[in-house]
Amino acid sequence: xxxxxxxxxxxxxxxxxxxxxxxxxxxxxxxxxxxxxxxxxxxxxxxxxxxxxxxxxxxxxxxxxxxxxxxxxxxxxxxxxxxxxxxxxxxxxxxxxxxxxxxxxxxxxxxxxxxxxxxxxxxxxxxxxxxxxxxxxxxxxxxxxxxxxxxxxxxxxxxxxxxxxxxxxxxxxxxxxxxxxxxxxxxxxxxxxxxxxxxx
Amino acid sequence: xxxxxxxxxxxxxxxxxxxxxxxxxxxxxxxxxxxxxxxxxxxxxxxxxxxxxxxxxxxxxxxxxxxxxxxxxxxxxxxxxxxxxxxxxxxxxxxxxxxxxxxxxxxxxxxxxxxxxxxxxxxxxxxxxxxxxxxxxxxxxxxxxxxxxxxxxxxxxxxxxxxxxxxxxxxxxxxxxxxxxxxxxxxxxxxxxxxxxxxx
Numbered sequence: 001x002x003x004x005x006x007x008x009x010x011x012x013x014x015x016x017x018x019x020x021x022x023x024x025x026x027x028x029x030x031x032x033x034x035x036x037x038x039x040x041x042x043x044x045x046x047x048x049x050x051x052x053x054x055x056x057x058x059x060x061x062x063x064x065x066x067x068x069x070x071x072x073x074x075x076x077x078x079x080x081x082x083x084x085x086x087x088x089x090x091x092x093x094x095x096x097x098x099x100x101x102x103x104x105x106x107x108x109x110x111x112x113x114x115x116x117x118x119x120x121x122x123x124x125x126x127x128x129x130x131x132x133x134x135x136x137x138x139x140x141x142x143x144x145x146x147x148x149x150x151x152x153x154x155x156x157x158x159x160x161x162x163x164x165x166x167x168x169x170x171x172x173x174x175x176x177x178x179x180x181x182x183x184x185x186x187x188x189x190x191x192x193x194x195x196x197x198x199x200x
Numbered sequence: 201x202x203x204x205x206x207x208x209x210x211x212x213x214x215x216x217x218x219x220x221x222x223x224x225x226x227x228x229x230x231x232x233x234x235x236x237x238x239x240x241x242x243x244x245x246x247x248x249x250x251x252x253x254x255x256x257x258x259x260x261x262x263x264x265x266x267x268x269x270x271x272x273x274x275x276x277x278x279x280x281x282x283x284x285x286x287x288x289x290x291x292x293x294x295x296x297x298x299x300x301x302x303x304x305x306x307x308x309x310x311x312x313x314x315x316x317x318x319x320x321x322x323x324x325x326x327x328x329x330x331x332x333x334x335x336x337x338x339x340x341x342x343x344x345x346x347x348x349x350x351x352x353x354x355x356x357x358x359x360x361x362x363x364x365x366x367x368x369x370x371x372x373x374x375x376x377x378x379x380x381x382x383x384x385x386x387x388x389x390x391x392x393x394x395x396x397x398x399x400x
Contacts, residue, residue, distance in 0.1 A: 051324045053284055058256035059274065074259065077274040084253055088288065090295040093329030124251045129293030 031187070033102045033137040033144075037087065040186035044091075050191055052089030052096060058082055084121045087135075091194060095130035097122060098146075102137040108167035109136055111159055119156060122149050131198055135180070135190070136173055145177035146193040231387070233302045233337040233344075237287065240386035244291075250391055252289030252296060258282055284321045287335075291394060295330035297322060298346075302337040308367040309336055311359055319356060322349050331398055335380070335390070336373055345377035346393040 031039075037054070044050040063076035085099040099118050103109045114134075122132035132149040147168075155172070158164045178197045181189040231239075237254070244250040263276035285299040299318050303309045314334075322332035332349040347368075355372070358364045378397045381389040 045324070048324075048327070051321070051328055051330075056256040056258035056280075056282075057261075059259045059261075059277070061257075061259075072279055074277040074279070075275060077259070077277055079272055079274070080256075082256075090325060090328045090330045093295075095290040095293075095295040095330075121251070124245070124248075125290060127248070128251055128290045130251075130290045130295075 033100065033139075036182075036187040037100055037135065037190070040188040040190055041087070041089070043186040044191060050089060050091035050096070052087055052091065052190075054087055055082065055084065081115070081117075083117060085118050085132075091131075091191060092199060094198070095125065095128075096194070097125045097130055097132045098135050100135045100137070102139060104139045105167075106138065106140045107170045109138075109170075109173065110167045111156065112166075114156075119153075123153075126150075131194065133197075136177070138170060141170075142182075143174075144180040144182065144188060145173050146180055146190070146197055147173050147177040148197060151176040233300065233339075236382075236387040237300055237335065237390070240388040240390055241287070241289070243386040244391060250289060250291035250296070252287055252291065252390075254287050255282070255284065281315070281317075283317060285318050285332075291331075291391060292399060294398070295325065295328075296394065297325045297330055297332045298335050300335045300337070302339060304339045305367075306338065306340045307370045309338075309370075309373065310367045311356065312366075314356075319353075323353070326350075331394065333397075336368075336377070338370060341370075342382075343374075344380040344382065344388060345373050346380055346390070346397055347373050347377040348397060351376040 034054075041050075041052045041054070044052060058080040059074075059077045060080050061074055061077045063074070065073045065075045067073055085097055087100065088095070088097040090096065099114070099122070101109060101113060103113075125132045126149055134147045134149075134152055136145045136147050137143070138145075151172070152168065155165055155168055159166060178193045180193045183189060234254075241250075241252045241254070244252060258280040259274075259277045260280050261274055261277045263274070265273045265275045267273055285297055287300065288295070288297045290296065299314070299322070301309060301313060303313075325332045326349055334347045334349075334352055336345045336347050337343070338345075351372070352368065355365055355368055359366065378393045380393045383389060
């Protein structure tokens with residue numbers, strides 16, 4: 001989910017896990033984008049507004065030890081590429097599915113950090129009548145946008161053409177996307193943005 | 201997901217992972233219940249019928265090693281209790297959510313293997329307009345049932361009363377539930393059972 005600036009060979013899943021130390025971000029006011037989303041979802045759940053969860057990071061477990069016979073300890077495992085997006089759930093009777101992307105670039109989100117299988121998954125969701133989008137965080141600007149799958153696909157589907165863009169410009173996201181307001185409870189007004197985009 | 205007959209202290213998640221050796225079942229015709237569900241879901245996805253995925257087993261990662269600098273190796277991790285059910289997705293524009301339970305008992309499914317937070321999660325899903333149920337496999341009978349949350353709750357909510365049942369009788373599941381036919385492709389006719397129960 002979070003862009004890893006130096007070592008592209010390492011699975012981005014490494015950074016998805018709350019228990020693994022993360023590189024600190026520049027302007028997240030002390031809380032990572034992922035944490036903000038997770039806490040917002042928790043707020044939505046406890047207030048009966050929506051049920052949205054982050055999927056656990058998929059891990060391939062190779063060896064398990066039982067040191068005290070009471071608790072299984074995993075001693076060899078590897079991160080796996082997720083086959084779906086990070087978040088899904090239900091809101092106002094609608095299936096909701098989104099992938100969260102964070103960038104430290106000021107003026108674009110590179111396609112490098114978006115996996116084909118995630119896009120395919122979102123397309124399938126929308127085909128079946130669900131709502132699918134990207135939740136994009138521009139760190140330096142401290143701005144979050146809901147960017148609908150359809151707007152994304154307009155650029156994504158031609159990405160391999162010679163003169164096509166290899167990224168989504170900030171201006172496009174700002175123009176077509178929906179600004180997700182930031183606050184205290186919830187930290188991210190994701191549901192209000194969904195209302196504005198899909199339930200108007 | 202799968203009942204563990206001898207050691208209740210070990211997390212049931214241990215048996216959820218495809219890569220960890222499982223106790224062999226009696227009458228699964230060589231394929232575990234979980235695998236049958238997963239392959240059926242894959243069939244539904246590849247044929248554009250529904251998008252249903254099993255959630256990864258949640259793991260708390262404590263230590264990660266980078267032996268070759270190219271691939272992260274997890275060397276200390278622990279199974280976590282899942283906060284939701286095993287499966288969710290979308291079918292005919294509806295949010296679908298279910299927990300799979302397998303029992304080697306012939307005449308009942310014990311409440312012991314059903315977690316309160318999973319029931320709470322299913323209740324929330326139904327409140328928001330989704331479809332929630334248990335998918336129950338009676339190993340010895342080689343029978344699978346879709347058992348609607350509402351039918352389940354009728355027994356579950358009174359489980360702590362003195363004269364209440366501590367399990368769901370097979371007869372109740374057979375009477376109120378919907379038989380999920382078993383075949384080859386898909387192995388489990390889950391969507392047909394959903395049609396019969398919810399889309400008639």
